[in-house]
Amino acid sequence: MNDDDEIRIVYSAENLVIAEHMRSVLANAGITANVPEATSQVFIGEVRAQLTTPGIWVHSQDSSKAKALIDQEVAKLCEQRNLRTDWICADCGEENSPEFAVCWSCQSEYETKVE
Ligand SMILES: [Zn+2]
Structure with a gap:
């Protein structure tokens, strides 16, 4: 299996609204992200995980950049509303x-x- 085909979770959103927002932020930066349904089951290695919150999944080669963009976006959103x-x-x-x-x-x- 090619390492580039691996997907990793880079952010766990509390709900789909914020998950979709983050996905569009990443899409604008040219990163394709997947947001499985909140109740999806995923496999992390050999461990089956039940997702209770919508996560942002990206290809492993994009994960560092995606994490940085999401951190930036979270900070920006908080700052904008001074909240x-x-x-x-x-x-x-x-x-x-x-x-x-x-x-x-x-x-x-x-x-x-x-x-
Ligand atoms: Zn309301």
């Missing part, structure tokens, strides 16, 4: 992590709720 703590959605009351720009539950945008 370092969880926030509560004004629409549905769900709690969201600081890197989320939209509510994981109802997709309301954080920015529109702070005024």
Whole structure:
């Protein structure tokens, strides 16, 4: 098996909204990422893992670059909203992590709720 064909998890998102966001960030940088369904089973070596959160999977040769881009993006998202703590959605009351720009539950945008 060619080492380049290996895929690795570079980020574990709390929900699909942020996972899809990260996937588009990577796509813009020319990196193809896979986001299996939250309940997918994957094989890591010979170990079968049950995914409970959507992960970002990339080819191993892209993993360092992908990790750096994701770290950068998480920092940027937090900085943009000057937010370092969880926030509560004004629409549905769900709690969201600081890197989320939209509510994981109802997709309301954080920015529109702070005024
Ligand atoms: Zn909400």
